[in-house]
Amino acid sequence: MKELLDHALDVARSAGASHTEARVVSLAKESYEVKNGAPVAALHSTTEGLGVRTIANGAWGFAALQDLTPGGAERAARQAVDIARASATAAKEPVELAPAPKVDGTYTTPHEVDPLAVPVEEKIGLLMRAERAMQGRPKVKITQAFLAVLRKQTLFANSEGSRYDQTIYECGGGIAATAVRDGESQVRSYPNSFRGNFATAGFEYFTTLGLEREAPRVAEEAEALLSAPTCPAGRRDIIIEGGQLALQVHESIGHPIELDRVFGTEAAYAGTSFLTTEKLGRFRYGSEHVNVVADATVPAGLGTFKWDDEGVPARRVPIIEHGVFVGYISDRESAARLGVPSAGAARSDGWDNIPLVRMTNINLLPGRWELDDLLADTDGGLYLATNRSWSIDDMRVNFQFGTEVACEIKGGKLGQLYKNPSYTGITPEFWGSCDAVCGEKHWKLFGTPNCGKGEPGQSAHVGHGVAPARFRNVQVGVVR
Amino acid sequence: MKNREEALDLLEKALSAATAAGCDAADAVLFSGSSALTRFANDIIHQNVAREGETLSLRAVRGKRTGVVHTDVLTDAGIASAAKRAAEIAASAAEDPEFPGIIASPTAEPCGIFDEETAGASPETRARAVCEIIGRIEAGGAIASGSLSTAARSIAVANTAGTCQFDRKTSVGLNIVAMADTAAGCARLSAARLSEMDAVERAEFALRKCLGSRDAGEIEPGEYTVVLEPAAVAAMIQFLARLGFGALAMQQGQSCLQGKIGEKVFDERISIVDDARDPVGSPFAFDGEGVPTRRVELITDGVMRGVLYDTKTAAKDGAASTGHGGVPPNPSGPHSSSLLVSPGNATLDEMIASTGRGLLVSNFHYTNVAERSTATITGMTRYGLFEIVDGEVARPVKNLRFTQSILAALDDVEAVGATRERFGSAVVPALKIGRFRFTGKSDH
Numbered sequence A: 001m002k003e004l005l006d007h008a009l010d011v012a013r014s015a016g017a018s019h020t021e022a023r024v025v026s027l028a029k030e031s032y033e034v035k036n037g038a039p040v041a042a043l044h045s046t047t048e049g050l051g052v053r054t055i056a057n058g059a060w061g062f063a064a065l066q067d068l069t070p071g072g073a074e075r076a077a078r079q080a081v082d083i084a085r086a087s088a089t090a091a092k093e094p095v096e097l098a099p100a101p102k103v104d105g106t107y108t109t110p111h112e113v114d115p116l117a118v119p120v121e122e123k124i125g126l127l128m129r130a131e132r133a134m135q136g137r138p139k140v141k142i143t144q145a146f147l148a149v150l151r152k153q154t155l156f157a158n159s160e161g162s163r164y165d166q167t168i169y170e171c172g173g174g175i176a177a178t179a180v181r182d183g184e185s186q187v188r189s190y191p192n193s194f195r196g197n198f199a200t201a202g203f204e205y206f207t208t209l210g211l212e213r214e215a216p217r218v219a220e221e222a223e224a225l226l227s228a229p230t231c232p233a234g235r236r237d238i239i240i241e242g243g244q245l246a247l248q249v250h251e252s253i254g255h256p257i258e259l260d261r262v263f264g265t266e267a268a269y270a271g272t273s274f275l276t277t278e279k280l281g282r283f284r285y286g287s288e289h290v291n292v293v294a295d296a297t298v299p300a301g302l303g304t305f306k307w308d309d310e311g312v313p314a315r316r317v318p319i320i321e322h323g324v325f326v327g328y329i330s331d332r333e334s335a336a337r338l339g340v341p342s343a344g345a346a347r348s349d350g351w352d353n354i355p356l357v358r359m360t361n362i363n364l365l366p367g368r369w370e371l372d373d374l375l376a377d378t379d380g381g382l383y384l385a386t387n388r389s390w391s392i393d394d395m396r397v398n399f400q401f402g403t404e405v406a407c408e409i410k411g412g413k414l415g416q417l418y419k420n421p422s423y424t425g426i427t428p429e430f431w432g433s434c435d436a437v438c439g440e441k442h443w444k445l446f447g448t449p450n451c452g453k454g455e456p457g458q459s460a461h462v463g464h465g466v467a468p469a470r471f472r473n474v475q476v477g478v479v480r
Numbered sequence B: 001m002k003n004r005e006e007a008l009d010l011l012e013k014a015l016s017a018a019t020a021a022g023c024d025a026a027d028a029v030l031f032s033g034s035s036a037l038t039r040f041a042n043d044i045i046h047q048n049v050a051r052e053g054e055t056l057s058l059r060a061v062r063g064k065r066t067g068v069v070h071t072d073v074l075t076d077a078g079i080a081s082a083a084k085r086a087a088e089i090a091a092s093a094a095e096d097p098e099f100p101g102i103i104a105s106p107t108a109e110p111c112g113i114f115d116e117e118t119a120g121a122s123p124e125t126r127a128r129a130v131c132e133i134i135g136r137i138e139a140g141g142a143i144a145s146g147s148l149s150t151a152a153r154s155i156a157v158a159n160t161a162g163t164c165q166f167d168r169k170t171s172v173g174l175n176i177v178a179m180a181d182t183a184a185g186c187a188r189l190s191a192a193r194l195s196e197m198d199a200v201e202r203a204e205f206a207l208r209k210c211l212g213s214r215d216a217g218e219i220e221p222g223e224y225t226v227v228l229e230p231a232a233v234a235a236m237i238q239f240l241a242r243l244g245f246g247a248l249a250m251q252q253g254q255s256c257l258q259g260k261i262g263e264k265v266f267d268e269r270i271s272i273v274d275d276a277r278d279p280v281g282s283p284f285a286f287d288g289e290g291v292p293t294r295r296v297e298l299i300t301d302g303v304m305r306g307v308l309y310d311t312k313t314a315a316k317d318g319a320a321s322t323g324h325g326g327v328p329p330n331p332s333g334p335h336s337s338s339l340l341v342s343p344g345n346a347t348l349d350e351m352i353a354s355t356g357r358g359l360l361v362s363n364f365h366y367t368n369v370a371e372r373s374t375a376t377i378t379g380m381t382r383y384g385l386f387e388i389v390d391g392e393v394a395r396p397v398k399n400l401r402f403t404q405s406i407l408a409a410l411d412d413v414e415a416v417g418a419t420r421e422r423f424g425s426a427v428v429p430a431l432k433i434g435r436f437r438f439t440g441k442s443d444h
Helices: A002-014 A070-088 A120-132 A211-227 A242-254 A332-338 A371-376 A427-432 B004-020 B076-092 B123-139 B199-212 B230-244 B247-251 B311-317 B348-353 B406-410
Strands: A019-035 A038-056 A059-065 A104-108 A140-158 A163-181 A184-190 A197-199 A234-240 A292-295 A316-321 A362-364 A382-392 A398-410 A413-418 A422-426 A434-437 A444-453 A458-466 A469-476 B025-041 B044-062 B065-071 B143-159 B164-180 B183-191 B222-228 B272-274 B296-300 B339-341 B357-371 B376-389 B392-396 B400-405 B413-423 B426-441
Touching: A002 A019, A002 A038, A002 A070, A002 A140, A019 A070, A019 A120, A038 A070, A038 A120, A038 B044, A038 B076, A059 A070, A070 B025, A070 B044, A070 B123, A120 A140, A120 A163, A120 A211, A120 B076, A140 A211, A163 A211, A163 A444, A184 A211, A184 A382, A184 A398, A197 A444, A211 A398, A211 A413, A234 A242, A242 A362, A242 A382, A242 A398, A242 A427, A242 A444, A242 A458, A382 B357, A382 B376, A398 A427, A398 B357, A398 B400, A398 B426, A422 A427, A427 A434, B004 B025, B004 B044, B004 B076, B004 B143, B004 B164, B025 B123, B044 B076, B044 B123, B065 B076, B123 B143, B123 B164, B123 B199, B143 B199, B164 B199, B183 B199, B183 B357, B183 B376, B183 B413, B199 B376, B222 B230, B222 B348, B230 B339, B230 B357, B230 B376, B230 B406, B230 B413, B230 B426, B247 B311, B348 B392, B348 B413, B348 B426, B357 B400, B400 B406, B406 B426
Parallel strands: A038 B065, A059 B044, A104 A163, A234 A382, A362 A458, B222 B357, B339 B426
Antiparallel strands: A019 A038, A019 A140, A038 A059, A140 A163, A163 A184, A163 A197, A234 A469, A292 A316, A292 A362, A382 A398, A398 A413, A398 A422, A422 A469, A434 A469, A444 A458, B025 B044, B025 B143, B044 B065, B143 B164, B164 B183, B222 B426, B272 B296, B272 B339, B357 B376, B376 B392, B376 B400, B400 B426, B413 B426
16 A cells, blocks of 8 residues: 555656645444344444545645555546646635654554454344343333444555554444433433444443443433423523533534634634634633643544644644633644644545544543532532533534533532523633533543534544533523 | 446345345445535635545345445455355344335336536536636625535445336535625525536625625524525424434334324425425435335425335334335434425515514524424524514624524414525425524624
8 A cells, every 4th residue: 555655646746746645544334223122223334545635736636536556546646636726726825834744653542452353243232231221111212222333544645755554443332211201202321422432442442331330320310301390591500511511612612723714714614713813822711720632642532643634743732721722723734824833633534535624632621629529519500411402603602502411409419300401601701600620530531423524524533531510600591 | 437237237246245145135225426526715715625436335134133234345355245244244133123124116217317517527617616706706895615516426226125226416516605704695506417506696695695794783682573594494494304204203202293193283384295306306216225215295284294214114104115214224214305395475575575573594503403392493593694674674683593493483484485495405495484582692
């Protein structure tokens, strides 16, 4: 494959490209779903292809195909240059890239058990046991268990002499119980909604999730929600647990800090960002308790790797320090425009997509609170857990989230259960209302394997490290 | 892209390989095609991509056990390896008592629209159209963003029960956003042929919306009469289909229209069919299981008439699949393929003129389900929100968040637009709705 990449680079240079990146990506995935006692999905998929991205006449072009022969490499390289020339007919300034160190190496996600080598029977057997442990409650009509594993190998070379061979392993899964009565349905999930939690890891990660252990509680809570009162609307102090807080970080910090959005290159699709460049270093994003990094180096994060898809080494980039906004995530092009080094966040969805600025692991750093102490200090507040729905505006300011469950906090304990909770807010006001973050002991990584962006649409696998945190005087429920 | 003969030959190889691997039965789907997308922002082309490829989906069946492999290694060895793997998965999987088996379907007459000019569109063709769009919007004092895509795709399905299907289509997608400060206007087009695209007309539409949205004023959330332009209606109808029309949701007791067949659920001016063969949408002859797509009356004069089936949900209800299945394994069940909402008799101007005080909504943004059983969705308005006062568009206002039950909205229809627009697989008119609930506001 090294020769194939070199051939693509040579052809592109001969055809007039001033910069070229070539990637061969081989992806193997397995996904399983067991539902109501039977496996309803057992899917293995493999895909492999070559993507060539070039700059010619100062503009970008990209072509991708599955023909991994010298002829295929030549065709992709020539097509990418032709497309770049077409792009140049609607260009103003030539594309500039921030400098990147020359890299050369091999990396594989640290793992104990190759998740693709575990027998199918064992995987389905684990899911069947976890799913079965949710059964037996008359109102729980749907019980599901999920497992997904992935191996993605990227062979990368660019015209600046960088090259690498990187293999990422991912693994994860979860369970969900749905209770149904009179047209109403209530879901409880574990360890997170929408098919569970995911990490860059081997199969050992899945076996530590404890799905079978948690299954009876999950089913019980789903059934209990049917009889629970609707969460009352009003302004409340809330503590948000990890899974929901991860999505809060994702939507109201992770996306607004994408420098390509800030520069308007996603304007016609996902939107822009309120976080314009004059705010860098001076904008108060949140309270002093809010410290956030973009860290592609943290072990097991779903956004963890060694090099990004432009060959830039993984970094830990400060984003918010004591509430003050201090950094973006960027690729080489957007970083050059700002005059800073790339944040190493250029990531693509497979061989047939270009790298975009994507989240790595956007982590809210732990504070010092014990969760029990925080509950005891939040009498009359609400504890909100597990995302159910999300929506945020095109500049990432006005958001509304729904969670699977809310519990009233009384006397330091979780009390009355409420169904259909939601909360809404304005991004900087909301993070400004954060006055406590739990400590290291409660800090946990959540993986989001379905972050959408770009045209054609791409799905990124990103991570968020969080600990439960408290927010004061938040609008819970819908204003009437 | 593979033609019919090539595609079906390849599927025959895959089915033979599955049988040789010890399967009782199998079905296979081949996707083949190419696509290209030219993306622009800040008045330049900033991303410009093309890709081509083929993917085989092979489902192996052993009794009530199934295993599915997706692969793009389509050599003889690659196909044999996929078949062996699928058979191994099926052998290892537990039984699914509800698996209906592989069924034979009659060959469907192809109805996809395939246009050679669109299939062969060059990067220069797309760039010329984009330059025209940028030129118009720049000249109007705004900034242009968007994308223009062209694609040609074929799908073939075959199974060991004798099903043999092939169809192909081309598609064009145009999305234009004109922006001036925080004001923005949008125009879109979904079509089968490039010749259907009037890029300049679309650019001018987006520009007019943008310029009309400048200096947006404050408005408080609350309940308003709304005139929803087709883009907003399309988003709402697509959520309704997801939450209400699939047989799996019905069988699980989760449909927002549970037990409503034969009942009046919406205003009598609302009629919705799913008809994947109607050329007004994006016609295609069969579904992911090779079952010919059927026209299904979902809502007729406000009364619920039907649901969408795949083979599994149909078998459970003793019905026939309506041709709305996905490519196996598809645990999410049947889905809509072409939602057509009947037009009414009102023009957009008449809807506005008949409104004392209300809002004209151009688009929704980032809509999501807030509560399933009432089909309550939440999202933001985008690309132009205008206050209507005494029958006239009085002023642009800043975007609002809505949280609204679709069921309640469609039962409170005051007028239906006479013309329809296509957004992806939905073809819809504008709607005027008596009360629509806005629950938050933004600063732009």
